[in-house]
Amino acid sequence: MEKIDLKKSLPSFRARQGRFDTIEVPSLQYLMIDGHGDPNTSPDFSSAVASLYPLAYGLKFLSKLELGRDYVVPPLEGLWWADDMSAFTSARDKSAWDFTLMLLAPHWLDRGHVDDAVDKVRSKGSSPRLGEIRFESLREGTCVQTLHIGPFDDEAEVLEHMHSEVIPAAGMVMTGRHHEIYLSDMRRTAPERLRTILRQPVAPASASA
Incomplete structure (x- = not known):
């Protein structure tokens, strides 16, 4: 049985260090x-993880x-936000952060499959906050993304550049929530080698005026 690796097949999992690419991200569940x-x-x-x-x-x-369809469980992802987004850049106030952690589900699976899996996991008692997990679609549309290699705390400078220079220079404004994709296993990877999208x-600045 072929094992599908969505990380390799979906364009939205591709990014390059030092490049800020504009991509279209379809609706994903x-x-x-x-x-x-x-x-x-x-x-x-x-507890969320x-x-x-x-x-x-x-x-x-x-x-x-x-x-009869096997796949590699995709990397952990996170949406991050705060009342003041400087909490992610200049202030770096982690206590102010809110987040949604996510794991991508392949397109051939639906809510019925998730409900069946929930029942089986519940019987094992292995998921402490199982009742809080939801199954939803996310459509981000036009996005700017880059690859960061290194410790998470070193992201601040990259994000400041993205938010204050790259996006305005492209005639865009920020719309949705900051999104991170953790390509490395943070438990087993040295901080300087962590790879994070x-x-x-x-959206176009004119559209928000």
């Missing part, structure tokens, strides 16, 4: 869970056994 606070210390973050993965793997095994949905 995710397992999602919300939280607040510093990801290094917030119990919301660790611990809750998402059992369901994601339950869904993968259901797809393989019942549909940084994405920002945008």
Whole structure:
């Protein structure tokens, strides 16, 4: 059975360090869970990760056994925001951050499949916040994205450049939430080798005037 790797087949998983590319991201479906606070210390973050993965793997095994379609569980993703977005750049106030952690679900799976996987995971008791996970589509449309290599805290300079220079110079304004895609396993990768896609949905400045 062929194992599909969405990270390799979807253009939205491609980015280059030092380049800020404008891409069109189609509607994609995710397992999602919300939280607040510093990801290094917030119990919301660790419990969100611990809750998402059992369901994601339950869904993968259901797809393989019942549909005959196997796939690699995609990388963890996160939407991040704050009342004042300088909390991500100049202020870097992690205690003010809100987030939605997400794992992509392949297009051939639907809500019925997710509900079946939820039932199986619930019976094992392996997902502490299973009841808070939702299955939703996200359509970001036009986005600017780049690849950041290095520690998460070094993202601030890249984001400041993206927000204050790259996006305005392209005649765009920021619209949706800051999006990160964690291509590296943060538990097993040295900080200086972490690979993270940084994405920002945008719209023409004239459209928002």
